[in-house]
Amino acid sequence: MSSSTTSRFASIWDSISFGYQSPHEMSNFEDLTQPNYEIQLLREEIERMKAFQKAETEKQSASSKLPAHSPLPSPSPSPNYDEVLERLERLELQLTSCCKKNTNLTQIIESEVKHIVDSKLSHFQTKYDHQLELEIDKAKTAMLELVREQATNYSLNKPSGAFDAADVETMIRNAITKYDADKTGEADYALESSGAWIINTRCSETYEVFSATYKLFGLTLWKSKTTPRTVIQSGVVPGECWCFKGSEGRIGIHLAARIIPTSFSYEHIPVSISRDGHIQSAPANFAVYGLNAEDDVEPALLGEYRYQIGENDQPLQRFEVSKTVTALQTFKYVELVVKSNHGHPEYTCLYRFRVHGKPVFDEEV
Known part of the structure; x- marks a missing residue:
């Protein structure tokens, strides 16, 4: 994980966990909210344009009904359509840029979280696999020792070479029983x-x-x-x-x-x-x-x-x-x-x- 990515992710984690926003994240937040504010202004501007157009239409209708000798009303200044179009283009660029920033930020967070979680899971899996192997080896060693002990006990009571399958099965069963009883049977x-x-x-x-x-x-x-x-x-x-x-x-x-x-x-x-x-x-x-x-x-x-x-x-x-x-x-x-x-x-x-x-x-x- 690079240092820049780590610092970015740390600042995001702080803002999520503790309600704190770093200056960098505040600037990103302002970048995201500014287009919304501009859109609201643009909507108000469009409503004014509609009202202006309606007023102009009413004026034209009224002027057509006036007597020929009546003076015509002075024309109202028309809205600057070029300025509105320029603002629309600027908003489109800002929204596209903000969406890209937001998408990239989300991808970075998801990637880093996945990397950290996978790393932790791999560590724990390796640790517990190793512990399981150790426990199996210990169990094998203890079982072999108990089987030898049972064989020694049987050899004291039977002549050499007189063991049969039943004796071996009994020895193994006794060894397992003793191992299950806390390895001591006491x-x-x-x-x-x-x-x-x-x-x-x-x-x-x-x-x-x-x-x-x-x-x-x-x-x-x-x-x-x-x-x-x-x-x-x-x-x-x-x-x-x-x-x-x-x-x-x-x-x-x-x-x-x-x-x-x-x-x-x-x-x-x-x-x-x-x-x-x-x-x-x-x-x-x-x-x-x-x-x-x-x-x-x-x-x-x-x-x-x-x-x-x-x-x-x-x-x-x-x-x-x-x-x-x-x-x-x-x-x-x-x-x-x-x-x-x-x-x-x-x-x-x-x-x-x-x-x-x-x-x-x-x-x-």
């Missing part, structure tokens, strides 16, 4: 849509890394920001994570129900779909604590773990509660404490964190 009591929410992040400061900006005609309409809530929402998409400054951070979660925690799951994006070609910002060493209140000053340690990002490590990793002393206690809150990352010097990013366990109702406590 309830996630930290899931926001199930009733959990973030209570605090202590002193952890949000670090804005991925910020999608949506613009129209150069104006920023909306800028997306990720929050700690992303950690307990379903789905793992590149960029949809919560990042905090440095390599140490905390996040407290109010669980969807009081539970006896049994395990935790953390899922990060694989390095294959990272825009940077690495996942150094992934958490490395971390611990999980159980709390009885939001401001619990003596939280119970449930376990200390390390998230691995090796070539053979899966994006979704499970961690069992390792502290037997607190294994049978019930908790309504948990706190995830990240102690290090995999080498990023500026920030650490958290994707999906799950909490599994056995729900305990009030009468059982």
Whole structure:
């Protein structure tokens, strides 16, 4: 889009949106209204000419009836027909010019709007096609891993080479069922849509890394920001994570129900779909604590773990509660404490964190 066309379109957009007309547009408006004013004057002039002609006819009729010795009335000045014709020609030229200007302006607006809309649609189509491909690849990888897991389980119970078609079908069906069950086959009591929410992040400061900006005609309409809530929402998409400054951070979660925690799951994006070609910002060493209140000053340690990002490590990793002393206690809150990352010097990013366990109702406590 050329700069002159952009400025022209911007001024038109301003006049439409905010009722403001630039000097350039005002001159165009005057060009369009001037011929109409001239036409009105011309119509009045024609009416005067008709009246003049009628008066002249009446005078001639009256003079023919006068006696021969009566003096003839002095003739009225005749209208200037050449001037009227000249004005008509001038008006025709102005109207033709204005119509051409108006048509050209409309064509420019339609062309620019079509170009902008097509560009935006193409951008969104490419973006969502890419996201769909990523989701399909992730689903394939997860399904293959689950099928291998089912095959391993069957191999423990059957002699080598004894698999048949029914066994393979059963393995695939079980793998699909487990994948549909949030990839874990277990309830996630930290899931926001199930009733959990973030209570605090202590002193952890949000670090804005991925910020999608949506613009129209150069104006920023909306800028997306990720929050700690992303950690307990379903789905793992590149960029949809919560990042905090440095390599140490905390996040407290109010669980969807009081539970006896049994395990935790953390899922990060694989390095294959990272825009940077690495996942150094992934958490490395971390611990999980159980709390009885939001401001619990003596939280119970449930376990200390390390998230691995090796070539053979899966994006979704499970961690069992390792502290037997607190294994049978019930908790309504948990706190995830990240102690290090995999080498990023500026920030650490958290994707999906799950909490599994056995729900305990009030009468059982």
